[in-house]
Amino acid sequence: MVSITSSRLVRGREARRAAPALERPGVAWAIPGLVFFILFAIVPMAGVVYLSLTRWDGLSTPQFTGLHNWWRFFSDGQILQSTLVTAVLLVGNILVQAPISILLGVWSAGYQRNRAVLSTIFFFPLLLSTAATAVMWRQLLDPNFGIPPKLADLLGGNTDLLGGQKGAIACLIVVTSWQFIPFHTLIYQGAARAIPLTLYQAAAIDGAGRVRQFFHITLPQLRNSIITSTTFMVVGGLTAFDIVLLLTNGGPGTDTSILPFAMYQTAFRTYDYGYASVIASFLLLLATGASLLLVKISGYDKMTSTMEGL
Amino acid sequence: MKNRMSRKRAVATLMASAALAMGVAGCGSAGSSASAPAGNVQFWTLQDPTNTVQQAAVDSFNSAAHGKVTMSVIATDGYKDKLRTAMGSSHMPGMFFNWGGGSLNDYVRAGKLAQLDPGLESHFLASALEAGKVGGKLVGIPCRGTQPVFLFYNKKVFTDAGVQPPKTWSDLTNLVQVFKGKGITPFAVAGNGTDSWGELMWIEYLVDRLAGPDLFKKIQAGDWSQWKDPAVLKTAQMVKQLVDSGAFGTKFGSVGYGAGGTSTLLAKGKAAMVLMGSWEYATQQSTNPTFAKQGLGYVPFPTVEGGKGDPGDVVGNPTNYISVTTAAAQQTAKDFLQTTYSDSYVQGLVQKGEVPVTANAGQMLAKASDPAYAQFQYDLVRKAPTFTQSWDQALGLTLGTPMITEIQKLFNGQDTPERFVSAVLALKK
Known part of the structure; x- marks a missing residue:
């Protein structure tokens, strides 16, 4: 509309010159954001890649060692284990969180008063910091003084839930889900409220029941939100380590030492910044790759609207 | 065994990243030695109840001396x-509180520390000075009490069972059977992540x-192959036997140190004994004061x-140290270090419940809140031919942290004694 109006008002060469300037803001507008991004994202990333090629203890000057750290990385059995545990936690978290938050989100999208009240309660964990959550759950899961000893019969006598690898991973998934389901529910609630009611009315006339409506209207309409939410889970899962640090500290042994935790240990506990930078670079590649892949296979980059034809 | 407080809070680690993120800015605010007037020394110390004693020493020093x-x-x-x-920056403090041993190695290698006057040594117990030396050179002077490790036990549990605390290893293994039969965990031990230094x-x-x-000593000096010594394997096997015989119960892998963990288990009589540093007494005092007074026993x-x-021989934290960096006004630092064995400073530490490692501390222990306990520790350390510093401290975090993880795996049964030895051997490349 803008170009038409302007061409009507102004004639000839002036019109051709003015029109593009109105359509696209100049590059100058992007400078503040760009500077910020370069300074706080690109520069540190380049620094990490450089450090990964050195040996550095944080005190003396870094010594260039070439690819030494990287060779060590690819033959490190501990890293393989960490990568596997990271993957298990990631997939486990998505499998648990996604269905529950979709259902909760769709349910809480209704305008009934009891749903509003209950939703407020559901969202409560979102207000707590991960550190506080983890410390609280540590107390709750204590094998001697927490909840498990009270439920000893139910648990078959094994009250040491964090004492084995499977138990520890399960606990991590449960606690993470407990904290983050509200966040994803919020995404789905908003998305579900945006679905036009006319779709449901039409479906009802055609005789579709609740379940059919859910699978044939709600889910397809939530597609973009599912991708958004899953991307959050993937990237968040690859970088979340606070919960591991505080709940299991990578234990028992190194059974829950996920990649970010291994990175932290290497950098801030053993002061091997070079090797920690290798892990950091690897994580960077992994997270970027995963989110790119997600966008690619889901067609999210084409940004098709779910509202077509309405 | 680092410091009781620093380990209790895993949150410390979050602060660590924050500290690094803040970088130089955070350190600059703590004071720059470069801009300080000549003769002045910036002293970093750790927050704890003895700060008032230190402040008093600093105040009296400042009112008298030139620096x-x-x-x-x-x-x-x-x-x-x-x-x-x-x-690592240009803003290092002139003097700082530390744990001695391996934590100082890197600083010495980087040429950050000043060598201290050997004449100071005569004022302290010899066994407590070892960890203040790197490569035979004195770089740390004791500034706190000693924290040896020994066995604590619940007196009531022992009386009820009609047994005595162990004097020999066979006593100990017998007691494991006695307490197991009574449904009491013989030894509480913290095997959970951050606390597995227990x-x-x-x-x-x-x-x-x-x-x-x-x-x-050889391992600490750099001969890592000493881990192959048969005594290490034998130790690992003895630990495995203990674990397998139920000496630690079955849930120790998730038990933490202190209140809500080992200390509560001991105080409630759910566990009979715990091997812990001398600070266990203070922990019990703050959470179970009656038990600390009447029920808590201790033996070597x-x-x-x-x-x-x-x-x-004893193991544990010989004491904490003050080290002087090259950024300090050397004369001022040298003069100040003399206050660490002054009567008023040592007296102040004793009143705070510490057991100082100075030569003159012996006669002041009578004024401690529990003189018998203070005397027990002082004698233990004074008579000890060797006081081995906690290994994680002695080796430094770089080797200490992964070593503790391997020990955790040994206790958890994730590693056999043989695999434990080879895994530890592989830590130093």
Whole structure:
């Protein structure tokens, strides 16, 4: 509309010159954001890649060692284990969180008063910091003084839930889900409220029941939100380590030492910044790759609207 | 065994990253030695109840001497990380509180520390000075009480069972059976992530009792192949036997140190004994005061039949230290270090419940809140032929942290004794 109006008002060469300037803001507008991004994202990333090629203890000057750290990385059995545990936690978290938050989100999208009240309660964990959550759950899961000893019969006598690898991973998934389901529910609630009611009315006339409506209207309409939410889970899962640090500290042994935790240990506990930078670079590649892949296979980059034809 | 506070809070680690993120900015605010007037020394110390004693020493020093000492109290959480960052920058403190041993190695190698006057040594107990030396050179002067590790036990549980605390290893294994039969965990031990240094204490004592202190001295000096010594494997096997016989119960892998963990288990009589540093007493005092007063017993670690080590040897934290950096006004620092064995300073420490390692401390212990307990520790340390510093401290975090993880795996049964030895051997490349 803008170009038409302007061409009507102004004639000839002036019109051709003015029109593009109105359509696209100049590059100058992007400078503040760009500077910020370069300074706080690109520069540190380049620094990490450089450090990964050195040996550095944080005190003396870094010594260039070439690819030494990287060779060590690819033959490190501990890293393989960490990568596997990271993957298990990631997939486990998505499998648990996604269905529950979709259902909760769709349910809480209704305008009934009891749903509003209950939703407020559901969202409560979102207000707590991960550190506080983890410390609280540590107390709750204590094998001697927490909840498990009270439920000893139910648990078959094994009250040491964090004492084995499977138990520890399960606990991590449960606690993470407990904290983050509200966040994803919020995404789905908003998305579900945006679905036009006319779709449901039409479906009802055609005789579709609740379940059919859910699978044939709600889910397809939530597609973009599912991708958004899953991307959050993937990237968040690859970088979340606070919960591991505080709940299991990578234990028992190194059974829950996920990649970010291994990175932290290497950098801030053993002061091997070079090797920690290798892990950091690897994580960077992994997270970027995963989110790119997600966008690619889901067609999210084409940004098709779910509202077509309405 | 680092410091009781620093380990209790895993949150420290979050602070660590914050400290690093803040970088130089955070350190700059703590004071720059470069801009300080000549003769002034910036002193970093750890936040704890003895700060008032230190402040008094600093005040009286400042009112008399030519130089001036400014004390900055740094919160326990993240202290080591802040210090490390500052030492790597141009804003390092002139003097700083530390744990001695391996934590100083890197600083000495980087040429950050000043060598101290050997004449100071005569004022302290010899066994407590070892960890203040790197490569035979004195770089740290004791500034706090000693924290040896020994066995604590619940008196009531022992009376009820009609048994005595163990004097020998066979006593100990017998007691395991006695208490197991009564449904009491013989030994509480913290095996959970950050707290599994409690498991390390067992290894330290067993290796010392079996092979004597020289084995670890060689390891600390850099001969990592000493881990192949049969005594290490034997220790690992003894630990495995203990674990398998139920000496630690089944849930220790998730038990933490202190209140809500080992200390509560001991105080409630759910566990009979715990191998812990002398700070266990203070922990019990704050959470179970009645138990600390009436029910808490303590004995040295038992002798091990056939072992080569002296039964008088102890392990633990000999003490904490003050080190001087090259950024300090050397004369001022040198003068200030003399206050660490002054009567008023030592007296102040005793009143705070510490057991100082100075030569003149013996006569002041009568004024401690529990003179018998203070005397027990002082004698233990004074008579000890060797006081081996906690291995994680002695080796430094770079090797200490992964070593503790391997010990955790041994206790959890994730590693056999043989695999434990080879895994630890592989830590130093």
